[in-house]
Structure formats: C-alpha cells, structure tokens
Amino acid sequence: MSVRRTAFLWLVLVGALAFGWAGAGEAAPAGPIVLTIKSHRFEPSEIAAPAGQRLMIQVRNLDATPEEFESYDFKVEKIVVSRGTITVLVGPLKPGLYKFFGDYNPDQAKGVLRVGPPSGRK
Amino acid sequence: MLAAMLIVFREVLEAGLVVGIVLAATEGIAGRLRWIGAGVAAGAFGAGLLALFAGDLSNSLSGQGQEYFNAVVLLLAVTMLGWHHLWMADHGRELAAQLKQLGSEIGAGRASLFAMAMVVALAILREGAEVVLFLYGIVAASHEGPLALLLGGLGGLALGVAVAFVLYRGLVAIPIKRLFQVTEVLLTVLAAGLAGQALAILAGIGAVPTLGDQVWDTSWALRDDTLVGRALHALIGYSDRPPGIQLIAYGLTLTAFVAGGRLVHRAHDRRRSQQLSRS
Numbered sequence: 001m002s003v004r005r006t007a008f009l010w011l012v013l014v015g016a017l018a019f020g021w022a023g024a025g026e027a028a029p030a031g032p033i034v035l036t037i038k039s040h041r042f043e044p045s046e047i048a049a050p051a052g053q054r055l056m057i058q059v060r061n062l063d064a065t066p067e068e069f070e071s072y073d074f075k076v077e078k079i080v081v082s083r084g085t086i087t088v089l090v091g092p093l094k095p096g097l098y099k100f101f102g103d104y105n106p107d108q109a110k111g112v113l114r115v116g117p118p119s120g121r122k
Numbered sequence: 123m124l125a126a127m128l129i130v131f132r133e134v135l136e137a138g139l140v141v142g143i144v145l146a147a148t149e150g151i152a153g154r155l156r157w158i159g160a161g162v163a164a165g166a167f168g169a170g171l172l173a174l175f176a177g178d179l180s181n182s183l184s185g186q187g188q189e190y191f192n193a194v195v196l197l198l199a200v201t202m203l204g205w206h207h208l209w210m211a212d213h214g215r216e217l218a219a220q221l222k223q224l225g226s227e228i229g230a231g232r233a234s235l236f237a238m239a240m241v242v243a244l245a246i247l248r249e250g251a252e253v254v255l256f257l258y259g260i261v262a263a264s265h266e267g268p269l270a271l272l273l274g275g276l277g278g279l280a281l282g283v284a285v286a287f288v289l290y291r292g293l294v295a296i297p298i299k300r301l302f303q304v305t306e307v308l309l310t311v312l313a314a315g316l317a318g319q320a321l322a323i324l325a326g327i328g329a330v331p332t333l334g335d336q337v338w339d340t341s342w343a344l345r346d347d348t349l350v351g352r353a354l355h356a357l358i359g360y361s362d363r364p365p366g367i368q369l370i371a372y373g374l375t376l377t378a379f380v381a382g383g384r385l386v387h388r389a390h391d392r393r394r395s396q397q398l399s400r401s
Contacts, residue, residue, distance in 0.1 A: 006377055006381060007377070007381065010373070010374060010377055013370070014370060014374075064262055065258075065259035065262050066176065066255045066256075066258065066259050067259075068252065068255075068256075072345065072346040072347040072362075073341075073363075075322065075326065075346075075361075075363065076326070078180075078188055078189075079176055079180060079188060079252070079255060080180075081176050081177040081180060082177075082262075084177055084180060084181075086180060086185060086188075087185050088326070089326060089327060089328055090326075091335065092335055093335070093336075094336065103129065103252075103256075104129065104255070104256045104259050106125070106129070107125060
C-alpha cells in the first residue's frame with residue numbers, strides 16, 4: 001500500500017466533504033430551551049423541538065451541588081456548577097425520543113426531549 | 123451506595139483502561155512505575171484543581187470553556203500517543219529483543235516514558251475532575267447519609283483500579299516479542315478514538331462543521347450508555363450515533379499513525395542495512 005496514495009485519497013475525501021458543507025450552510029439555532037435543576041430534578045422534565053434544526057438548550061442549576069447535564073442520545077456531557085448556567089448546542093436531530101439526565105443524580109434528574117417532524121412542512 | 127459506586131466506577135473505568143494499556147506498553151522499561159506513578163499523581167492533582175475552578179472554566183470563552191478545554195486535553199493526548207508510536211516504530215523491535223535476551227528491566231526511551239506518563243495524567247485529569255465534583259456534591263448535601271455514598275464512591279474507585287490491573291495482567295501474558303505489537307495497535311485505535319471525540323466536542327459547539335449528523339445509528343445493537351458501550355467508547359472510540367467529522371478525525375489519525383509508523387520503520391531499516399554493509 002502506498003502511503004502517498006492513501007494521503008491523497010484522504011485529501012480528496014475531506015475536500016469534498018468540506019465543499020458539501022460550505023454549500024449546505026448551517027441553520028442558526030432557534031431560541032434556547034430553558035431547563036432548571038431544582039432538588040436534583042429537571043423542570044420541565046419533558047421538552048419538545050422540531051427535527052432537522054440545531055437546538056440550543058440552557059440548563060440552570062439552582063441546587064447547592066454540582067450536576068452534570070448528560071445525554072447519550074444527543075451526545076452532550078457538560079458540568080453545571082452550583083448556581084451556574086450552561087448552554088449546549090444539539091442536533092440537528094431526527095424525530096424520536098431523546099433521553100437526558102443528571103449524571104450525579106441519575107435516579108432523580110431525568111428528562112426527555114421529544115423531537116417531532118420538521119417544522120414548516122406539515 | 124450502589125448508585126454512587128456505579129457512577130464513580132463508570133468514570134474511573136475509562137481512565138483505568140488507558141492506564142492498563144500504558145502499563146503493558148511500557149513493560150520491562152526501567153523506571154516506568156515512577157513515571158506512570160507521577161502521571162497518576164499529576165492527573166489526580168490536576169483533577170482536584172479543575173474541579174475547584176469548574177465554574178470559572180465553564181464561564182470562560184463565552185460559556186464554551188469546558189468544551190475547548192476537553193478538546194485540547196484530548197488532542198494533547200493524541201499528540202503524546204503519536205510521539206510514542208513513532209518512537210516505538212524506530213526502537214520497538216530492538217527493545218523487545220533486548221527484553222527477551224536479558225529478561226530484566228532495561229533503561230530506554232526517557233522520551234517515550236514521558237509521553238506515556240502524560241497520556242495517563244491527561245486521562246485521569248479528564249475523568250478525575252468529574253469524580254471529584256460528584257464526591258464534593260455528596261459531601262455538600264450532607265443530609266443524605268454521605269458516609270455510605272462516599273464508601274460507595276471509594277468502592278467504585280477500587281473496582282476501576284481492579285479493571286486496569288486485570289487488563290494489564292491479561293496483556294502482559296502475551297509473549298514479549300508480540301506484546302509491543304499488540305499494545306501499539308491498542309494505543310493507535312485509542313488515539314484515533316480520542317481524536318474523534320475531540321472533534322465531536324468541537325463540532326458540538328459549532329467550532330468545526332459536523333459534516334453530517336448521526337452518520338449511522340447502531341443504538342439498537344449497542345448503546346453508548348451500556349457498560350460495554352462505554353468501555354468500547356474509551357478503548358476504540360465507539361459511538362452509536364457519530365457525526366461525520368468524528369469519523370474523519372478517526373480515519374485521519376489512524377492513517378497518520380500507520381503511515382508515519384511505516385515511514386519511520388522503513389528509514390530505520392535503511393539505516394541498519396547501511397550500518398551493516400559498512401562494518
């Protein structure tokens with residue numbers, strides 16, 4: 001196997017993908033969905049959003065203890081210190097249910113993001 | 123108590139797997155326990171500091187400090203693994219031959235030991251800060267019977283260390299001639315996985331393009347939140363729904379390691395044959 005040929009193939013692949021991305025353009029995220037953590041529980045514990053859009057989720061921790069906002073389903077892992085606020089960008093996602101939780105209190109801090117069909121095409 | 127044990131175990135597991143592989147990859151090199159021990163200590167110290175300043179970090183860089191920090195830590199680990207990999211491509215075979223002949227520890231590769239200690243320190247820094255914050259939370263909310271939870275946490279820590287040890291023992295059961303070949307493969311896929319994670323984090327904050335969200339979905343077969351999924355995530359960078367950029371970073375790192383190793387290897391052989399023909 002030639003090293004040079006492999007490197008060339010990679011360059012072509014990355015170039016093509018970058019070109020495709022530049023052409024597609026990224027939709028700006030809609031206004032933030034706000035979650036609060038109080039007594040290790042999310043409020044609201046169920047949120048909804050349209051599919052195919054970049055989402056912004058803001059998490060406010062009102063507790064005296066730190067929490068980790070985490071979701072395996074939409075791939076987020078971020079620490080929220082006591083009385084702190086974080087913002088994460090998510091998606092665009094396909095329709096379905098996406099679970100999230102607080103990694104430090106996984107039994108109490110549970111919630112779900114319900115992603116519906118894309119907006120504007122009803 | 124059991125819940126606390128599981129939470130801590132999950133964090134420690136990822137770092138533990140890295141430590142297990144690094145221990146096997148440095149088998150027989152004099153002074154390695156001192157170096158790796160220093161790496162563990164530095165990582166734990168850094169994790170404490172990081173937990174202490176978690177709020178400041180979180181607020182820095184327009185609220186994206188955590189993400190940038192994690193990405194930099196991951197990419198630094200990839201660099202260290204790359205350095206070690208190239209060094210082994212140059213010296214690995216002689217190292218294995220010497221170890222087999224002498225059957226005792228040999229002094230070699232200060233630089234490679236430094237790289238390995240750094241990899242351990244960075245892994246512990248990343249996972250350790252989360253453990254420290256979790257345990258701090260338990261202590262702060264003292265009405266929930268913190269002692270049992272702390273014991274659970276310590277149990278999780280012990281369990282993670284046990285996994286590292288078992289992995290190490292399993293690996294060094296491989297004959298010394300093959301051992302470094304196996305550990306180099308493991309470290310290479312580890313590096314590719316870390317590079318993929320770093321780029322996925324950067325894509326998450328929009329610093330780099332995602333190049334396709336959820337390129338595939340294998341969550342029906344193996345979910346990231348299972349213990350096996352997490353272990354594979356730490357070892358080979360498995361993800362059930364990866365963005366395109368994660369796969370690109372993975373493939374590029376893999377290619378760079380294999381191609382780089384091969385080039386160094388070839389140069390090494392050429393040098394050897396020249397030396398032999400001259401003498």
